[in-house]
Amino acid sequence: MKANSPFAAYDIPLQAMPNGEHRYSFALKGDFFGLFEASLINEAQIQVDLQIHRMGSRLDCTFRSEGSMQVGCARCLEPLGWPIQDESHLVVQCSDNVSELDSDEILVLPSGAISWNVAQFIYESIHLHYPLRAVCDEAALPCRSQEPWSEQGLLTYQTSDNSPTDPRWDRLKHVNFQ
Secondary structure, three states: OOOOOOOHHHEEEOOOOOOEEEEEEEEEOHHHHHOOOOOOOOOEEEEEEEEEEEEOOEEEEEEEEEEEEEEEOOOOOOEEEEEEEEEEEEEEEEOOOHHHHOOOOEEEEOOOOOEEEOHHHHHHHHHOOOOOOOOHHHHOOOOOOOOOOOHHHHHHOOOOOOOOOOHHHHHHOOOOOO
8 A cells, every 4th residue: 555545553563573472552533434435334442452473475464343333223212332352263375376265264475565455354353243223122222213013013003984086096995807
């Protein structure tokens, strides 16, 4: 990535990295997720700690994420602080022979790579924790809305039999389909 890129803070230098253990830390907020086009997350407070163990051309990476992101309740749209606590592992191999290492568990980078940008991996691993359906009850909060399809909502909904109907529908009532 270019030095003036907004993703430059997430570059991990590979050429200057000696063998051994290395640690990086990233504080993610809403502006990080705003860098990506179709992000579902607007507000967040997430701390990501990256531990890299380099052994020659191989990097064993452990990403630890902890914090919360704002999601809207599926019933009342109230913002909820949804907790995130995750540990993800990734193996990165620097090699020119991609076909030997082609696998879902290994990320292959060209052997001459100067740096590796971890922003996309962090973004995707956080989005895996985005709930399909978040409700206040799961966050131990009272929900402000009453579901219209709930049993109580259906009991209070009444229709008037005196309401005028469309004459076209009245004619269809007399059609015999047998």
